[in-house]
Amino acid sequence: MVIPKKIGVIGVGHMSGTMIEGWARLGDDMPRFYLSPRGAEAAAALAERYSCEVLKSNAEVVEASEAVILAVRPWQAEEALKGLPWRRDQLALSVMASVKTEVLKPLVAPATVARCIPVTACVYGESATTLYPDEPRAKALLAALGPPTVLEDESAFDRLSVHGCTYGWALALIDEVRRWTEESGIPPETARQHVAQVFRAAATMARESGTPVAHLVDELASPRSFTRMGLEVLRRENAFAPWQNALDTIRKQYDG
Template sequence: MAQSEKSRLDDIGTLALVGAGKMGGAMLEGWLALGLDPRNVVVIDPKPSEDVVTLSRKGIALNPAADANRTIGTLVLAVKPQVAADVMPSVAGLTGPDTLVLSIMAGKTLGFLQAGFPNAAIVRAMPNTPAAIGRGITVAVPNAAVTADQRRRANALLAASGAVEWISDENLMDAVTAVSGSGPAYVFLLAETLARAGVAAGLPEELATKLARATVEGSGELLHRSPLDPATLRQNVTSPGGTTAAALGVLMAADGVDPLMRRAVAAATKRSRELAG
């Protein structure tokens, strides 16, 4: 995160995190590590994890009694989408005319959120699981009520877990979910299938697993650090007539990875639209 974004956490105001599961808890740890004052944080979670309970000892208010005098600057919704309709009415009273509502719930549209928080400034965001190690990417879309300052505030909070991209067309969020939201699972599947292929080629299972995992890890880090695009990096590994070229002849065939990934992303996009209702 850029230094300017870190400094935004110093004056973020009071933040209420509703739902501190894997994603919400990971984001909370990132915010505290980057200087968010725990005394300005309220966590609302009926079944907090041990990690969250431990964090609460730093000064976080965990499931406090209702306080009508508490002013919430930012309300972060990180509950499971299927319980959103039940949870939102119970926390709507925490919001005021200047409260920013930041949702990281998959599939829940701005329209859905605006029905629960009428006239509120709302940002809908889609992070992914590498956020847990500060290497995620989040795509965010604001509603018309979000001010420039509130957008900067949302950006600072989201950037604590990795890169942030903003869009103006909410219709893109289903494809975003299919590519980056679900994308880590595709990469993990690659590591799984590469290891199984190694076993099928005669490698001991433990060695095949180590080779596949290290290869995916290292290739991802090279992609992260290199200024070259993925196609160029692929070409740099491929010698004409060599072993890599033989494998790519299968993977890049007409029925290979490209059409398969297109179908997978299309299926995830379709499901995202269905979940949005």
């Protein structure tokens, strides 16, 4: 499937901006972007950097585009999207976390609706993106930002999309470990790069190895090892329970 060449953005902000930055990696194959006027400062910056065109209204964005990224605040969706000149041949690709397909469809009819949750690593082509449903144009667009995980069940999409938040929490954990490392006397950039590589190495093992992750942990945490010693402290302090609680909290938000 060929990537749509004319993409509109309704709701110009941090997430949609990082998506555009990720698509800029396509070089000469980068789509043309049409931006809504809200978020004027962010839109102007994107227009200057990537030759995007800022239009006068959301209606003009829809008229100009083959696919439209929906990135407004969830509570602004109806006001921003209803009554626009949507077409049957258009894709409306929502990045609004908690707005269900049944809500979106009447707002953008007769356009085709798809939902996705990317993360900001899309600027490096490394996003962990969820997509529902398996819409060819959406999948082609998102593949340029990192391999999407496609779900055919919307409830499964919502459960897996919780990990868009896990991504942020993982960065917070990396920063805590970086801070400790720096305070131990390691130069700041060395601390940042090495700690990031440690987490990347762990993620690579979890993703690429056919061994269950729990077994990988057991292999590292052998008796009397330093890894085992630290893991026992974490388990004694019940350090993993707050992560489960945080995941449950966000899932409830998706469940409504």
